[in-house]
Amino acid sequence: MKGVHFLMSLVLLALATSFASASDPDPVQDFCVAVDDPKSALFVNGKFCKDPKHANADDFFFSGLNKPGDTSSQLGSNVTTVNVNQIPGLNTLGISIVRIDYAPYGLNPPHTHPRATEILVVAEGTLEVGFVSSNQDNNRLFTKILNEGDVFVFPVGLIHFQINRGHKNTVAFAALSSQNPGVITIAKAVFGSDPRINPDVLTKAFQVDKNVIDYLQKQFWVDNNN
Template sequence: MTMSGINLLFLAILAVFASLLADAYDPNPLQDFCVAVNDSDAAVLVNGKICKDPKTVTADDFYHSGLNKPGEIVSQYGSKVSLVFIDQLAGLNTLGISIVRIDFAVGGVNPPHSHPHASEILLCTEGTLYAGFISSNPSNPGDKNRLFAKILNPGDVFVFPKGLIHFQYNLGNDTAVAIASLNSQNPGVVTLSKAVFGSDPPVNPEALVKGFQLDIEVVRKLQSLTWIGNG
């Protein structure tokens, strides 16, 4: 056998072993449930949370109430996001799902943000919402990021792909409500204004002047404000 033939044979054998190893990996849960332990003393560095002893699990570990009640709107955004993520419902651990309720005052906005770990499907249940997301940077630097947006009425649904910047704005004359489901127990939230202008420690203002094409005094003013997330 020639050297090139030996190399091809070696690569073929390597590919077979790689496929066997891939088949041996099971990304799905290998037990009925893994209710999270919220005891900080029991914390370990894992991708998620460690499991409670199944013998001590009860129905309460899978139960959360209150999404029927309006959230108290106190933020400058005029909206309130009521989360049911892993920290609010331990039974979500390893299940890859979560849910939120969003309440909007008239003119309220859920500001531009992204979920690094999840896609989202949003159902408008009350009022009128303007909802949309922005595509990632196109391959041609001269092309613009695309906006995909719709006006939603009760019963309408809109989807936000994983990791993309999105928002909702109440453009109606009454309060509005939406329910959103996400395909992660901990979707993560990056509120753009808070992340960019409210980081600790602050981003060097000169970098933001260049990055946002703003005057230095505008950047310093924005960095002096109190920025919050919406959750």
């Protein structure tokens, strides 16, 4: 009888593990609105797949990360993105890469990747980097000065930034754990949304005078992502 109970326990444990690990697939785009008629569908959560028999080496290839990005914007930085849109073969593989160029004192402003953890390595120069933990962790700042060859991780969804504190150009490369990580630049999203967020909301949220919000909403918010 003990053997039967033990066997039943193993079966129940296996079933529980199976149910616990079952979940919906992770999103790889901002949203995917359901439609009842398949003929009306334009997008899927990711990309449609080519017949594997028709795949070739070019589907898994990108050239150009050796070329510096244009850092002449007011941010002084440029992100060259290589995701599923540049390499179709990345579809379903859950990874992408970027090159980030920084002019002296150039900034990659506070932003988040809603679908990816990022691991960054400095190839040339020096960076000050950091991320802020969630409200649950009291929004602690984790920051570090990185030199050539140093590596830093930004956990998925958390606000993070990089700034070049040096007098020379800096170059970094980062891998992200999604074929389409997405990026939300905090200042641009909050003050440059289309249409604009009601100023009353932002005035109360930031606890500043409405004139400050009006000024910020009238600015042209630069996007440094290519």
